[in-house]
Amino acid sequence: MIEDWFAQNKLSATDALLEQKLKTHYIDLASERLGGETLSCSDDFFAKMENLLKPGRGVFIAEKFTEHGKWMDGWESRRSYGRNNGRDSDWCIIRLGIRGVIRAFDIDTNYFRGNAPEKVSVEACVSEMQPDKDTVWHTVFEATDIEAHSQNLFEIANDTVWTHVRLRMFPDGGIARFRVYGEAYVNWDDFVDGELINLASISNGAKALLASDMFFSNKNNLIMPGRGVNMGDGWQTKRSRNPDPDWSIIKLAATGSVNKVIIDTCHFKGNFPDSFMLEGCISDNDDFTDDTVNRTWTTIIQNTKLHAHREHVFTKEIITEKNQPFTHVRLNIYPDGGISRMRVLGNRQG
Structure with a gap:
């Protein structure tokens, strides 16, 4: 043989x-x-x-x-x-x-x-x-x-x-x-008072917990440092044939507010999502596979149009209170497609 x-x-x-x-x-x-x-x-x-x-x-x-x-x-x-x-x-x-x-x-x-x-x-x-x-x-x-x-x-x-x-x-x-x-490990003393922190950064301790689909690339790419180097360096789902959006849940590096959001579709030119919505919640449980866990998702940014191969910055679109705390966020993309990076900047609380 x-x-x-x-x-x-x-x-x-x-x-x-x-x-x-x-x-x-x-x-x-x-x-x-x-x-x-x-x-x-x-x-x-x-x-x-x-x-x-x-x-x-x-x-x-x-x-x-x-x-x-x-x-x-x-x-x-x-x-x-x-x-x-x-x-x-x-x-x-x-x-x-x-x-x-x-x-x-x-x-x-x-x-x-x-x-x-x-x-x-x-x-x-x-x-x-x-x-x-x-x-x-x-x-x-x-x-x-x-x-x-x-x-x-x-x-x-x-x-x-x-x-x-x-x-x-x-x-x-x-x-x-x-x-x-x-x-x-993050030494929070390295940040100055009032500095906006990327709470969705893997380098600061954020975690990509769960995604509806990872057919083409991994959910962890969403929270990596830098901009994507190519279309494979992002989170991309297969073409959806149902009315529900694809989604990815991120545990923030710390409990904090959401004051600025960046959605980057770098390299996604023919397969970027048509739009997105961002939600947040407070939870002491990271297991989002259990539908029986009672969580209330709050809309942070309503359904908003996206464009190809572009870094989108959102501040005025955030509808939650300036100091409202969250532990997790859920990125919903309509109906499917690819996002290179997501940044969630805010103030750490507690």
Whole structure:
């Protein structure tokens, strides 16, 4: 039997549910899109450390080689057998794009079949500068066996806010991607009194909880920093064939007012929504899959026309009181389409 080298492995039903939980309730603190950065490593002879934080799961190109050997889409060190240079492992230091509490790791060895490490561990530190030889590292995930050519998902229990992590692999080998799932920490003292805060920013701790449809792209793109780089970098639903709008529910970074809203249809030229409406509510429950939970949605902006490939700014259209608090907002789009980004600026309360 000839093995299909181009086939990606699939998660078990249990791990698929875990991955869904991680992507729904947490963010990838090390994401390159959020400013995550690989700083240094012990060795990346075959494949560069920067690949660890790239989007996707990594690819395999059979005919592609470099002067060092087989090209691999990940981080891969040379063979040390745990003896070379006095090291028992290879390591890579990563600065988190958002400092925060770590809840889980996805250590993906996709396409590393005969060159995956035997074990991995993760250490973390708190540092305002780039870690050096004097940095104190704390083990947050003990050395554990991992599977080749697999997503290896691990939950951890740790409530410390970290700024950097150090991924170790024993004794050497390759890892395609590394995700650090957790919750963003925001120092609200960094904001000045009266400053409008983007309460729908993933960098400030907002979360995209649920959407009616994510056929073309993910709801999390709505609250990412910066403008969308292309049409895939937004939230886009399939073409609707029913009268109800598509919607996305965002948990705000903190309870706060809504004083300014930005809806950006950047790159959506032939598939932007005809109009939108924004609603808000107060809720101590983030599970919006349960229809029995009693919530009252308040209209913040009534149904309003949108245009193609444009950043729309709304202030006068907001009909709620200036200081009315909300914990969640629901973006309704009529009847369907794509939104690149949504900003909800207001004052934090409490």
